[in-house]
Amino acid sequence: MKSVKPYLLASAALAAASPHPALLPQEILQPSLSTPAQDYVLVPNALDDIINDSQFLSFHRDLVQISSISGHEQEVGSFVAEFLQARNFTVVKQPVPAKEGGDQDRFNIYAYPSSVETPEVLLTSHIDTVPPFIPYSVERVESETAKSVNPNNDPSTIRISGRGSVDAKASVAAQVFAALDILERQPDASLGLLFVVDEEVGGAGMKVFSDSSLNPAPSSFKAVIFGEPTNLDLVSGHKGMLGFELVAKGHAAHSGYPWLGRSAISAILPALSRVDQLGDIPAEEGGLPSSSKYGRTTVNIGRVEGGVAANVVPSSARANVAVRLAAGTPDEARDIVHRAVRDATDSNGDVHADFDARSEGYPPQDLDTDVAGFRISTVNYGTDVPNLKIHERADGRSVRRYLYGPGSIHVAHGDNEGLTIADLEEALQGYRKLIEAAMGR
Numbered sequence: 001m002k003s004v005k006p007y008l009l010a011s012a013a014l015a016a017a018s019p020h021p022a023l024l025p026q027e028i029l030q031p032s033l034s035t036p037a038q039d040y041v042l043v044p045n046a047l048d049d050i051i052n053d054s055q056f057l058s059f060h061r062d063l064v065q066i067s068s069i070s071g072h073e074q075e076v077g078s079f080v081a082e083f084l085q086a087r088n089f090t091v092v093k094q095p096v097p098a099k100e101g102g103d104q105d106r107f108n109i110y111a112y113p114s115s116v117e118t119p120e121v122l123l124t125s126h127i128d129t130v131p132p133f134i135p136y137s138v139e140r141v142e143s144e145t146a147k148s149v150n151p152n153n154d155p156s157t158i159r160i161s162g163r164g165s166v167d168a169k170a171s172v173a174a175q176v177f178a179a180l181d182i183l184e185r186q187p188d189a190s191l192g193l194l195f196v197v198d199e200e201v202g203g204a205g206m207k208v209f210s211d212s213s214l215n216p217a218p219s220s221f222k223a224v225i226f227g228e229p230t231n232l233d234l235v236s237g238h239k240g241m242l243g244f245e246l247v248a249k250g251h252a253a254h255s256g257y258p259w260l261g262r263s264a265i266s267a268i269l270p271a272l273s274r275v276d277q278l279g280d281i282p283a284e285e286g287g288l289p290s291s292s293k294y295g296r297t298t299v300n301i302g303r304v305e306g307g308v309a310a311n312v313v314p315s316s317a318r319a320n321v322a323v324r325l326a327a328g329t330p331d332e333a334r335d336i337v338h339r340a341v342r343d344a345t346d347s348n349g350d351v352h353a354d355f356d357a358r359s360e361g362y363p364p365q366d367l368d369t370d371v372a373g374f375r376i377s378t379v380n381y382g383t384d385v386p387n388l389k390i391h392e393r394a395d396g397r398s399v400r401r402y403l404y405g406p407g408s409i410h411v412a413h414g415d416n417e418g419l420t421i422a423d424l425e426e427a428l429q430g431y432r433k434l435i436e437a438a439m440g441r
C-alpha cells in the first residue's frame with residue numbers, strides 16, 4: 001500500500017544513522033544538526049509522523065478521534081460524508097430515527113462513484129461504537145511477526161488503540177481506501193459504500209437501509225462485503241440469536257408464614273436451571289441443537305431480578321436470556337424453550353418465557369468463502385448481516401455475502417481495543433481482493 005511506504009524509508013534512514021537500536025516507545029533518536037554526529041536528540045512525535053504521512057492511517061485516526069457511541073453518530077457521519085464527497089462520490093445521507101437522548105439528525109451514508117448509477121458490489125460496515133469513548137493513541141509494541149532486520153521499521157510493531165479503532169472504524173477506513181485504490185485504476189468500477197448507524201444496539205440503521213429503495217428488488221448487487229473484526233479471516237458464517245425473558249409471578253406474604261404466599265423466585269429457579277443447561281442437553285432429550293459448523297448452542301442468563309426484601313415472599317421474578325443458535329430456526333428454539341419451562345415447572349403456569357419483550361431472533365447466518373487466499377473461520381458474535389434483506393437478482397444468480405475485517409473481536413469492546421498498522425494494511429489488500437473477485441463474476 002503506497003501511502004505507508006514513505007515512513008518505512010524515513011525510519012530506516014533514522015535507524016541506519018543511529019548506533020542505538022534499542023529504542024523506547026514513542027522515542028526515536030536522531031542526529032542533531034547543530035551538534036557532533038554522536039550526540040542525539042529525542043524526537044517524541046515520530047509515531048505521529050508515521051500516521052500523518054499516510055492518508056489511510058490519518059483517515060482511520062480522524063474516525064477514531066470522533067466519539068460516535070450508538071445514538072450519537074451525527075458528527076462522524078458528517079465527517080465521512082464530506083470525505084467521500086471531496087473524492088467524487090455521490091453521497092446519500094439516509095436519515096435514521098433518533099434514539100432517546102441521542103442526536104436528532106443521524107444518518108446512514110450510502111456513497112458510490114458519480115460515474116455509477118447502481119453499484120453492484122457493496123462494501124458495508126458501521127460507524128457507531130459501544131461506550132465508553134476511549135481516546136486515540138499510538139504506541140510501539142513487541143511483535144512476534146516482525147520480519148525486518150530492524151523490527152522498529154515493521155508495521156506490526158506499531159499499535160493503534162482507542163474506542164472503535166477495531167470495531168468497526170478499522171473496517172470503515174480499509175473499505176474506503178480499498179475502494180479508492182480500485183477506482184484510481186478503474187474509475188467506472190461499480191462499487192458502493194454503506195456505513196450505517198446503530199449496529200451495536202439494535203441495527204436500526206441497517207434495517208432502514210434494507211427497507212428502502214436503495215436496496216432494490218430485484219437486487220442490483222452481485223456481492224455485499226460486511227466489515228467487522230474477523231482477525232482478517234474470511235468468515236463462513238455466524239451463529240443465530242434469540243433473546244427472551246423468563247417471567248415468574250407469585251403472591252407476597254410475610255416470610256415467617258411463607259405458606260400464605262407463593263414465591264416467584266422458588267418458581268423460577270427450576271426453570272432457570274433447566275434453561276441454563278439447554279445448550280448442553282442433547283437435542284433428542286429436549287436440548288437446543290448443535291452443529292458441526294458452529295458447535296454448541298450457548299445460553300447466557302445475563303440478568304436476574306426478583307423480590308423486594310429478605311423478609312417478604314417475592315411476588316415477581318424475571319431473567320433476561322440470550323441464546324446463540326448453532327442450528328435450527330428461532331421458532332424451533334422457542335418451542336424447545338417453552339417445553340423446557342413447562343417440564344421444569346410441572347406446567348404450573350406461574351413461569352413462562354416471554355419472546356415479545358425482545359424481538360430479536362434470526363437463524364445461523366451462512367456466508368460465502370469462494371475467494372482463495374484467506375483463512376476461513378466461524379464467529380460467535382452477531383452482526384448486521386441478518387438485518388440486510390437480500391432480494392433475488394433478476395438473472396437468478398445468488399448474491400454473495402462476505403464477512404471480513406481487521407482486528408480481533410476479543411479486544412473489540414474492551415478497554416484494550418486496538419490493532420497494529422500491519423493489520424490495517426493487510427485488510428486493505430484483503431478488501432481489494434474480495435472486491436476484484438466480486439466484480440469479476
Ligand SMILES: [Zn+2]
Binds near residue numbers: 126167168199228229
Ligand atoms: Zn462491530
